[in-house]
Amino acid sequence: MAADQGLPNTVDNHDFPPKTPTPFPSDVPPTITPTLLRRDVIPTTTPVIVPTRIVPELLTEGNYENWSTCVGWYLVGQDLWEVCQTQHNIPNEAQDPEAFSVWMKKNAMALHAIQISCSREMLSQIRGIKFANLAWDFLRLIAYPTLGFDTEKQPDAPAPAGNADFSRYEKFEQALMDRGSWNDIESFLNSNPDAVRARISPTGLTTLHAAALAGHVKVVEKLVDKLNPEDLEQKEDLQGCTPLALAASDGITEIAQSMIRKNRKLANILDGHKILPVVIACNRGKREMTRFLYFHTGPEELAPEKGKNGATLLSLCIYTKFLDIALDILEKHPSLAVTLDIYGDIPLHALGQTPSLFKSGSQLWFWQRWTYLCVTVNIDRASDWVRVNVGDDNAHSRDLRNNIETVVYQLMHGLVSYPLKLLGIKSIRAQKLRHAQAVKLLQGICTEIRNLKSDGVLGYRVHQAVIQAVKQGNVEFVTRMIKSIPELVWNGDIYNRNIFSIAILNRQxxxxxxxxxxxxxxxxxxxxxxxxxxxxxxxxxxxxxxxxxxxxxxxxxxxxxxxxxxxxxxxxxxxxxxxxxxxxxxxxxxxxxxxxHANLVKEGEKWMKEIATSSSFVAALIVTIMFAAAFTIPGGNNDKGAPIFLDDPLFMVFIISDSISLFSATTSVLMFLGILTSQYAENKFLTRLPTKLILGLSALFISIAAMMIAFCAALAILLNKSSTKVVMIPIILLACVPVTLFALLQFPLLVNIFISTYGPGIFDRNIQRWY
Known part of the structure; x- marks a missing residue:
């Protein structure tokens, strides 16, 4: 059902061809969106891989390359590939019903072939899609998030190999990719001068492409010196990437610097899927590379009129927490905040989906909260880093590094920076700066929304962003948006649920x-x-x-x-x-x-009984030991039956701690017995059962601690001579080990139960008037 809400139902309405070649309508964001940086996600469970007659294994998150090759050639062989390439030129049902019927049949066959080749998880994401080309593009976008939807070019479409002979470049390419030895490379180039510009692989990689892909900085710098500026603009055949685009993905800034010095236009060249290098770098989370390429990318290239690169970069900067760049983008192009990116979302949605950017979404201990209040941040100074800290030429920065004054400054900065980092102050300051930048970014977006002419599309997008923020518990985002657009309080979702109903349903x-x-x-x-x-x-x-x-x-x-x-x-x-x-x-x-909650009640009963059973066994064992220890006192008795060390203060410590341990263990056994025989009704889980567990665990902890004290006191009595006192220190330290282990393993659980039962709670009714 969710997928149907985000896709055009053109099959039912017979509206061919669609008004836009993109898989989602321009006025409604899709309900299902591929995860950012999805290729880096490792599945938490092992998927079930089942072969079919089309593919040896079903499509999962990690085998797209092999899967697309098998399915692609199958569709070519069945004469179905054309319906997976484009949805242009679809026969009109009214004008040519027979051709339309043939096309629909091919579409159904191709779509079925794709569906039965997917795992259950992948099928659940495309089962509402009714066009084969949309399903194919969607699965490709999950595997390659940076590509976007492009029906003009399919990077994974099967294509016959060319007739070019690349065997003579095999060793040369290996030297470029593996060793990166410039002497070997230069020797080959001297004997083959044309190889510096030639394509050396079936995928159209040039020498510079291969060196940039391998990340060899010195080799790239030498090759750039041998090339003309226009040679750096060559694109490989697979993704249509320039050498700079490949370097952007790896994040080696030195490579990008050498290329930009040779050709200033490289940062503005789109790849085969109309993506800028700075977007690729940001998608890969390369901070320094993103900053450098953003400085050299023309501001007009990120304008909404030039495509989706600006909105995509703004969204990715929010997700990757490069907020100084995001602020600069929003300052130059405010309308990008509500412009669709390549994922079908608006950057406002990204900000609402990331509660960790705000103070309420950060977990701080009490000493960290004190530090947070004390440190100061400067948003404007941090944002200036985008323009000041990345220059046109690296020569000036090299001169600065060689300057004695700069070296002394860096040394002094390190002497201050390292202690701050060790104490955690540096990370807290960075966190506070990020929070301040997020608030400023949200304020700028709210100002832009108020200035824009309100329409149904904009209102829908903003409302969806607020709903997603509610589901994530992003309270600062929600309150700021509602103050800007008060009617958001009353607007409901598709099920007519307001933001507070959604908060209850999602437990925010x-x-x-x-x-x-x-x-x-x-x-x-x-x-x-x-x-x-x-x-x-x-x-x-x-x-x-x-x-x-x-x-x-x-x-x-x-x-x-x-x-x-x-x-x-x-x-x-x-x-x-x-x-x-x-x-x-x-x-x-x-x-x-x-x-x-029937299943949760059963699981809660099982959980408490398991804890009570294991803990009661330990407590019963302590009762047995401490009861016996009370009558086998250290040193024995005299002729009258009195303890020999009765007048020793350590003997009284032994007796008292032994008694405390015995009584506490007995209390613990009784409490755990009460848990085992309790009635596990729903309302009992509110206070009664947790109280019994608190008392049982607390008594058991006291019993173990008192038992160790009794043991140490008994040894101290027996080893009271000066010659044996040196043995006492390591024995006492070893006696602290079980107490410490119990405290580390069980005490956090005890604290959680106590706070959850008798603490202030998660609900606060003393909220000041904000609306």
Missing amino acids: EKIFNLLHGLTNVKKMKVTSASDGFGNNMLHLAAMLAPSDQLDGISGAALQMQRELQWFKEVESIVPPIYKDAKNLDRKKPSEVFSQQ
């Missing part, structure tokens, strides 16, 4: 807490809303939380407790009549909660 408490910053009238209006399925806010709170939210909570019992806390909190703010209201499925909120 920071967004939900904003509800308490509304006036009572507006708050009543928001809490009284129902979605398209008749669900009120309490129904949504009764639904199971998303898996990514539950995974952040340790233990199924604590996950169940958090779900109960959400349900109780929402129950306290909705009108009383809504507590027993029924949705379109004729179910009350409590019934929905019981149904959707």
Whole structure:
């Protein structure tokens, strides 16, 4: 269903040819978008690889090259490749119904061949696509995010090999790619002068392409000196990349500098898919390369009128957190904030999808929060780095490096920088600077949105960006956008759910807490809303939380407790009549909660019983040991039965610690026994069961610590002579090991349970009026 919402349903409407050759309409962003830097993603689970008669293994995230070759040649052999190349020149059904029927049949056959060659995960992303060429382009875009959709050129389309003989360049290419020895390369070029400009591989790589791809800086510099400026503009055949575009992907700035010095226009040359080198570098996350190429890319090349490079670069700078460049782009071209990029999204969407760019999305310990408040940042000075720190020529910077004053300055800077980095102050300052830049970027976007003429398309894009930000819990983004466009509070999604309903469904408490910053009238209006399925806010709170939210909570019992806390909190703010209201499925909120959390209750019961069983075994063992130790006191008894070391202060330490350990272990056993025999009803997970677990774990920790103290006291009594005192220190240190291990392994769980049960909670009703 999601894919159908983002794709043109031209098959049903018989609207041929479509108005635009792109797979998504220009006025509605797609629902499904390929992940950025998807080729770097490693799947968390091993996919099931099943061969078919078309491909030896189904398409996954890591085998696109082999898959596309097999499927491509299959489609060529079945005379179906034409429908995967373009959707132009589709026969008109009214004028030529027979030709239209033939084309539709071929499209269905090609689409079916692609679908049955995909794994389940890949098929789920294209199952709503009704054109073979769109499915082919979409899968290619997942494998190569930088390419974009381009029906004019298919980089993975099977093509017959040329007749050129590249065997004589084989050793030369190997020397370029592997060793990078300039003496060997120069020797070959002296005997073959034309090789410096010749294409040396079937994919159209030139000598400079190969050297840039291998990352040999010295070789590239020597080759550039031998070439003319226009020679650097040659493109290889596979992706249509210049040598600079290949260097941009690897991020070796020195290579790019040598090429730019030779030809100033290189940074403005598009590859075969109309992508600028700076976009490629940013997509690969190469910070220094992105800065350098951005400085040398003409500002007009990033304008919205020139294509999607500007919006794509702005989006990628936000995702990769190159916010100084993003601010400079937005300053030159403000309208890029709401311009579609090659992924079908707007940069505003990228900013909303990245809550870590804002303070609320960063987790800081209490000492880090103090440091955060104390450090100061300068946004303007950081943004000037884009223009000042990257120059036209590298010669000036080399002169500076050789300058004694510069060396002394760098040394002094290092003496200050390294301690700051060691204490974490440097990273916190960088984090605060990033937060300030994100806020400034968002302010600039909001200003541009207010200045633009409002229309349905722009409103839809902005609203979708806000909804995605709500799902991510990006509270600064949401509040700033709502202040700029107040009606966003009332606008609903396709299911008629407002932002607070979406926050409840996605368990984003920071967004939900904003509800308490509304006036009572507006708050009543928001809490009284129902979605398209008749669900009120309490129904949504009764639904199971998303898996990514539950995974952040340790233990199924604590996950169940958090779900109960959400349900109780929402129950306290909705009108009383809504507590027993029924949705379109004729179910009350409590019934929905019981149904959707049945498995979580069972998992919580299993989790608590496993902890109680293992911990009670340890506690029972301690009870046995400490009970026996109380009657086998160190040193023995005298003739009257009294302990020999009764007057020794260490003996009293032994007795007291032994008693504490025994009583604590006994208490722990009883508490864990209570957990094992408890009734595991839903409401018991709120406070009763967690309280028992807190008491049991706390008593067990005290028991282990007291047992180690009793052991050390007994040894101190027996080894009280001066000659044996030196043995006591290592023994006491070793006795601290089990206590420390228990504290490291179990104490965090104990703290989490205590805070979750008796802490301040995740909900804040003291939100100031903000709307």
